[in-house]
Amino acid sequence: MTPEEQNAFEEKIYAYSGAQVCARTPAADAVNPAMIRHWTEVMGDNNPAYTNEEWSASSARGKTIAPAAMLYVWNQEGYTVTTGRASDPQTDMVELFNEYGFTGVLGTNVTQEYFREVSPGDTVHVEMVIDNLSERKSTARGPGYFFETLATFTDQNNEKIGTQRFRVLKFIPQEQPAAAAEEKLAVPSRIASPRGHDNGWWWDACDNGQVLIQRCKNCQTLRHPPRPMCGECQSMEWDSIESSLDGEVLSYTELHHPKIPGYQYPLICAVIKLREGTNIVSNVVGCEPSDVYIGMRLKGKVEQVDEKNTLPQFYPA
């Protein structure tokens, strides 16, 4: 759509803003105990104020009431809707959206406000207008427009019972590119560490099943993560020892959100003090998240966790 075409389209669409979908119309049936009973059964709502006449008679109201959330039920069109619906400004507007390719439809949210209670014998009337047509939005479903219908409900005395705003997105459905569909088939793996001069040797050893701890050749101080110089004596000469992988939890967290592709959840990360004295971050596996505690003893194993990664993983000792 060129900017000019979009302007022309929006001019037509925005003309519907405030249009009356239906004038004030009474429900076919008055509020009645049978429909209340059906609705509360389905909802599993056992409040005696809705269905127990004896209880309600002795309540402050003196009678049963309809659940407030049934507001929209009373004026529903019913079976006749299957045999075709008369056109109204809303159906006309939807048809206009469809003509311009905005064929997707998504009910996004409903907001109800309640002002009065109704009881069996009351008659609910509804009138409805189109409201809050949005500007063009880019959504995950595709480009589109939001609009609301505002229904106002009144009783037989024209007293306001409540309102309902129903928000809808009309959008141009986006086709999934074929390449993206193929990519989904590939199994994602964990994000591997880059390997450089200062850390590559550690990961190479890990690939071979060993967890090493860097050691200063001059003063014998152990250090992890590896660094090119000893912070104690400034020597650049170093070798390494192999860790026993006996460890203890210093802290931990269970990662809930966001869930990153390639990682298995539940997922627990921990800072682990190794018997040799250095700390390492790794995963705690082989137990429930609720079983992990600070001070817990662990035993590590080097395992291939996916196609690309071999890592130490720690189990309850």
Next chain:
Amino acid sequence: MVANIKDKAVIVGVGNTKFSKDSGVSELSLAVQAIKTALDDAGLQPSDVDGMATFTMDSNDEIEVARALGCGGLNFWGRSHYGGGAATGTLHQATMAIATGMAEVVVCFRALNGRSGHRFSSGVSGEITTADAIHWGWYMPYGLLTPASWVAMFTQRWMHNTGVTKDALFEVAHSTREYAVNNPNAFFHGRSFDRAEYDAARMIADPLALFDCCQESDGASAIILTTPERARDLRQPGVTVCGVAQASAPDQEQMTSFYRDEFAAIPEMEIAAKNVYQMSGLTPDDIDAAVIYDAFSPIVLWQLEAWNFCGFGESGDFVLDGALRADGRLPTNTHGGQLSEAYIHGVNGLVEATRLVRGQSLNQPSKNVDHALVTSGVGIPTGGAILGKLD
């Protein structure tokens, strides 16, 4: 030892853009909008600006900002590293430049499309072999990828060590939200929450749940500093920098200093606090209100201890006494904080701390605010400052 640059630079203008989840504009556009708002607040022109300070993480080149704004030439630009640790780092750079005469009018800014552009929650990753990427490599393969997860690791151990409970985390998040309710530019304007909603919110990284975390945000904030002499001729009451410091501590990593003898601590903030108190000649008793960096609720507690408002492990009781509320000992994050106003990397906090000293906060405490504390992010090299009234 730190050189004393007390009262050498004065904040004369502040500005925020609208904060949103989808700005629909470039980060450059956000930057110049915030700076122009701050210049208007001060009664200065873009051509008055001769220095700039921002974050290494900011995508806006100083020269692009200068060109878009219509500044003339620049005499100074300096950037601070380490994410939100740079919030008061920009102030530190600007104050040093003005104190030494390297520049006369310096803008501190931060502009980000932190929700519609690059999101912090998308985590760290990378194929480039820098020292920084190698650092993250010790955590990425295990799934420890997001700011919430790093802070959670500190929090779990700190709660274990101190016995502080979620009650205190709730109080931080809730008192902050109550301020945002009154702030039309806050994400959570008019939207309070109660303990049941807090407890029912989804877990992010145990023990941090949704309301313990700030929001990814689009927006920009800016402040303008100049000399005390020039500040006296400008439109707004001057807010002087009584003390400012940056600090890192031994064995510092970026968000993952897990290798210290006791890692559930923020010694870098203790160093910054000591130096700021020393420079300003002030004590915690002199601080009337605060903007304490709150990317996550527990980090406010640690900073209260680091700045000596209470002793180690006592911050839970301190906040549960209502200290952070409008009528409390230390009204804190009166704009709604980053938890509930917006996450502009702490620079919206510089704006609010300035407003508190001017007496212009939307939630201005009824008591006199002579001095306000403002801090940078923690878990990283960090900093802080005390702002006061210009004589």
